[in-house]
Amino acid sequence: MKFKLIFSFFVFVTHGLLAQSGEVTGIVEGEDGSPLTGVNIQKEGSSSGVFTGKSGEYTISIEAGTPVNLLFTHVGYTPEKRTVTVKEGEVLKLNVTLAQTTEVLTGVQIEGERDNRDEVSITKIKPKSLENLPTAFGDFNKILTTLPGVVSNNELSSTYSVRGGSFDENLIYVNDIPVYRPFLISNGQQEGLSFINSNLVESVEFSAGGWQPKYGDKLSSVLNVDYKKPSEFGASLTVGLLGGTAHVEGATKSKNITYVAGVRHKSAQYLLNTLETQGEYLPKFTDLQAYVSFKLDDRTSLGVLTSYGRNRYFVQPQSRETEFGTFDRSFRLFVGFAGREILEYDTYQGGMKLTRKLSDRFKSELIASGVYALEREYTDVEGAYRLCDVDKNLGSDTFNECVYVRGIGSNYDYGRNNLEANIINLENRNVYSIDSKNTLEFGLGYSYQNIDDQLNEYTFRDSVDFVIDIESLQADNEISSEQYTGFVQHTSDLTNKITTTYGVRLNYWTLNEQLLVSPRWQISFRPGWVRDVVFKAAAGVYQQPAFYRELRDQSGALNEDLKAQKSMHFIGGMDYNFKWWGRDFKFISELYYKRLRNVVAYDIDNVKVRYYANNNARAYATGLDLRVSGEFIEGTESWFSVGLLNAREDVEGDGRGYIRRPTDQRLNIAVFFQDHLPNNPTFRVSLNLFFGSGLPFGPPQNFEKRNVFNGDTYRRLDIGFSKLFYLNREKYDEERQLMLSAEILNVLAVSNAISYTWVTDVSNNQFAVPNTLSARFLNVKLSIKI
Numbered sequence: 001m002k003f004k005l006i007f008s009f010f011v012f013v014t015h016g017l018l019a020q021s022g023e024v025t026g027i028v029e030g031e032d033g034s035p036l037t038g039v040n041i042q043k044e045g046s047s048s049g050v051f052t053g054k055s056g057e058y059t060i061s062i063e064a065g066t067p068v069n070l071l072f073t074h075v076g077y078t079p080e081k082r083t084v085t086v087k088e089g090e091v092l093k094l095n096v097t098l099a100q101t102t103e104v105l106t107g108v109q110i111e112g113e114r115d116n117r118d119e120v121s122i123t124k125i126k127p128k129s130l131e132n133l134p135t136a137f138g139d140f141n142k143i144l145t146t147l148p149g150v151v152s153n154n155e156l157s158s159t160y161s162v163r164g165g166s167f168d169e170n171l172i173y174v175n176d177i178p179v180y181r182p183f184l185i186s187n188g189q190q191e192g193l194s195f196i197n198s199n200l201v202e203s204v205e206f207s208a209g210g211w212q213p214k215y216g217d218k219l220s221s222v223l224n225v226d227y228k229k230p231s232e233f234g235a236s237l238t239v240g241l242l243g244g245t246a247h248v249e250g251a252t253k254s255k256n257i258t259y260v261a262g263v264r265h266k267s268a269q270y271l272l273n274t275l276e277t278q279g280e281y282l283p284k285f286t287d288l289q290a291y292v293s294f295k296l297d298d299r300t301s302l303g304v305l306t307s308y309g310r311n312r313y314f315v316q317p318q319s320r321e322t323e324f325g326t327f328d329r330s331f332r333l334f335v336g337f338a339g340r341e342i343l344e345y346d347t348y349q350g351g352m353k354l355t356r357k358l359s360d361r362f363k364s365e366l367i368a369s370g371v372y373a374l375e376r377e378y379t380d381v382e383g384a385y386r387l388c389d390v391d392k393n394l395g396s397d398t399f400n401e402c403v404y405v406r407g408i409g410s411n412y413d414y415g416r417n418n419l420e421a422n423i424i425n426l427e428n429r430n431v432y433s434i435d436s437k438n439t440l441e442f443g444l445g446y447s448y449q450n451i452d453d454q455l456n457e458y459t460f461r462d463s464v465d466f467v468i469d470i471e472s473l474q475a476d477n478e479i480s481s482e483q484y485t486g487f488v489q490h491t492s493d494l495t496n497k498i499t500t501t502y503g504v505r506l507n508y509w510t511l512n513e514q515l516l517v518s519p520r521w522q523i524s525f526r527p528g529w530v531r532d533v534v535f536k537a538a539a540g541v542y543q544q545p546a547f548y549r550e551l552r553d554q555s556g557a558l559n560e561d562l563k564a565q566k567s568m569h570f571i572g573g574m575d576y577n578f579k580w581w582g583r584d585f586k587f588i589s590e591l592y593y594k595r596l597r598n599v600v601a602y603d604i605d606n607v608k609v610r611y612y613a614n615n616n617a618r619a620y621a622t623g624l625d626l627r628v629s630g631e632f633i634e635g636t637e638s639w640f641s642v643g644l645l646n647a648r649e650d651v652e653g654d655g656r657g658y659i660r661r662p663t664d665q666r667l668n669i670a671v672f673f674q675d676h677l678p679n680n681p682t683f684r685v686s687l688n689l690f691f692g693s694g695l696p697f698g699p700p701q702n703f704e705k706r707n708v709f710n711g712d713t714y715r716r717l718d719i720g721f722s723k724l725f726y727l728n729r730e731k732y733d734e735e736r737q738l739m740l741s742a743e744i745l746n747v748l749a750v751s752n753a754i755s756y757t758w759v760t761d762v763s764n765n766q767f768a769v770p771n772t773l774s775a776r777f778l779n780v781k782l783s784i785k786i
């Protein structure tokens with residue numbers, strides 16, 4: 001009897017509850033009609049909800065008689081909100097379609113798109129922000145180092161080498177306007193940021209070789225950046241321990257004038273305090289940029305770019321202690337410093353591009369730009385050093401102490417360098433569409449260069465009051481020269497499967513009176529398979545007239561008869577788009593061979609390239625680049641890159657045949673990987689991993705022993721954690737955001753070496769002491785977008 005009463009009461013209560021509610025059921029699909037698994041459906045204001053099953057089906061219970069807002073959310077898709085009302089006991093059917101989006105996880109997307117898949121070695125980069133890429137300063141060029149074939153073993157530097165080339169072999173354009181970096185920069189810790197301000201960027205194309213004749217005369221790569229032409233107002237602000245950025249963008253009501261402007265500030269003081277050399281570091285870099293676009297009429301537009309970069313570096317070193325060698329044979333170097341180093345670099349750059357559509361088929365562009373650089377380097381530093389053997393015997397009373405002094409001496413560096421540079425460029429580019437399958441491009445260019453360089457450097461090293469090495473460099477150089485360029489190229493769709501581009505580029509330099517003729521050719525083939533594959537090949541001549549750095553030898557003298565370096569590119573590759581786990585992926589592979597003649601040999605001092613200023617070498621570079629990218633975690637973009645390289649050169653007079661080039665990094669691996677909390681992409685983590693085999697090096701001022709040693713491997717892991725908040729999401733959707741980020745830089749605390757200091761003991765034996773980069777560091781940032 002008691003059991004029957006309890007059961008009757010339970011049925012009564014249950015019936016009452018069911019009578020006060022109803023159900024909503026249905027299927028959630030994507031835009032392509034496929035069912036979506038794991039979609040979260042919850043009542044607005046409630047923390048509980050249900051998820052769709054394998055067939056996209058769901059069922060959720062809601063209160064009867066009252067309008068209820070149901071939120072449908074899924075990673076990688078635009079959230080949907082539906083308002084429903086059910087009667088008591090009613091089952092309402094509601095099917096929902098979610099639109100795919102990548103706005104939730106804004107970051108760096110690198111993908112080759114269909115419109116540029118016919119070009120060899122082209123990667124299209126769409127940087128919405130660098131917030132997901134954990135780097136020391138948010139430098140745009142660090143995106144490039146995640147690509148195969150691109151190497152930069154220095155987190156403090158914005159420089160990079162491509163497929164065995166030097167730092168000075170890379171072209172950079174912003175809206176087709178050439179841009180430059182400071183001339184005298186010699187060390188990563190002294191550098192500011194790269195020219196590209198990622199807050200202003202609309203799109204980027206990067207070519208690692210085999211590019212078309214319309215781009216200029218360098219040997220290694222082209223970076224072509226387009227700044228934004230916004231349609232509405234926007235702004236952002238980012239502040240952190242290592243600097244900050246701010247930008248503003250917008251357009252007039254008529255949309256005839258658009259603008260973007262940004263400021264960046266880098267202060268590496270806290271990071272440099274992790275270096276082995278202790279002292280007072282006061283590095284500051286400030287950069288101002290703006291790009292304004294005017295629509296003069298329906299066929300005419302004008303773009304104006306302005307930029308000012310101010311770099312100040314002051315250091316007063318105090319001491320340094322470095323331990324190196326092996327466990328069986330360990331050494332310790334202690335150096336006490338006196339003096340200081342003051343470096344100042346000011347770079348003003350600007351340009352304009354006037355575009356006129358003469359007809360529906362004919363477009364003409366007039367590009368004018370100029371650069372003014374004023375640079376000063378004042379160095380007066382003396383370091384007294386002591387080199388000793390360290391006892392590593394765990395049972396010894398002198399464990400980890402100096403037991404034998406191998407050498408005592410001092411180094412003295414003095415420098416008073418001043419440089420002033422003026423560069424003016426004029427160019428006309430034209431595009432004529434012959435028909436739907438043929439396009440003709442041609443143009444002419446003019447460049448004027450005036451550089452005034454005053455060098456006064458003095459270095460000596462002594463050991464036990466005996467001077468063993470003296471280096472002196474004094475020069476007062478001034479050059480004025482002109483260059484004339486031209487190009488013509490034809491792109492043709494031979495069939496619906498084959499596209500080819502061929503043409504020639506001309507260059508004449510008044511300084512050495514050399515005329516360069518550079519033919520180039522590309523072809524692509526789409527076999528029409530079920531699989532989306534494009535095969536590509538390219539061959540061409542790339543010649544680099546000597547810029548000021550190549551003309552100046554290691555004594556400071558100029559060789560004005562120096563001829564252009566010549567490189568022949570042979571490239572073949574495959575571009576494959578495929579589906580994996582129902583998501584888009586891309587695999588790119590390229591095999592390349594570069595044959596170089598009239599090579600100007602050089603050595604690398606940190607990141608400064610010191611040339612020998614003669615054409616007495618030949619070289620080659622061959623390698624394989626592999627890259628796979630896609631949504632390994634749904635709604636995020638990640639990629640893995642592998643580069644294999646063999647770069648060698650044969651310099652006349654050393655009697656050694658082919659030896660390794662300074663940038664010969666045999667193996668390079670880069671990984672950028674993103675993840676987030678399940679069903680909550682506002683919490684996310686990003687991983688940036690680099691591995692590079694050792695670069696060659698040798699004792700200074702020793703031509704016969706150049707690059708005989710192999711340096712240590714470069715290993716670096718950076719991890720970033722972030723939380724995204726939306727500001728008034730209902731009114732502004734996802735346009736207004738606040739992000740808190742914490743980045744652990746160099747997580748493994750690896751002591752990567754950037755260069756080597758050579759010291760001598762009492763027996764005149766030389767020791768290479770590694771100069772290491774930054775240690776583990778925690779960086780915190782706050783970013784706001786409106």
